[in-house]
Amino acid sequence: MTTSVGSPVNLEKLLDRAVNALSSIDGVYTRSDTNQKREIIGSIYSEKLVFSESGYRTT
Numbered sequence: 001m002t003t004s005v006g007s008p009v010n011l012e013k014l015l016d017r018a019v020n021a022l023s024s025i026d027g028v029y030t031r032s033d034t035n036q037k038r039e040i041i042g043s044i045y046s047e048k049l050v051f052s053e054s055g056y057r058t059t
Contacts, residue, residue, distance in 0.1 A: 021028055029040050041049055047058035 049056050050059055
């Protein structure tokens with residue numbers, strides 16, 4: 001497998017990093033800034049989350 005610019009991709013290394021991140025998603029989330037937290041939540045919920053002063057909801 002190669003990237004769009006032709007450099008090789010170490011798929012096993014990418015999979016290991018993904019599995020490690022997913023197995024400790026709580027810690028990753030806790031250490032993340034607001035934008036990263038929104039990305040994590042967005043990858044879990046298929047609907048868009050809307051945040052307001054009183055809470056949040058899906059659209």
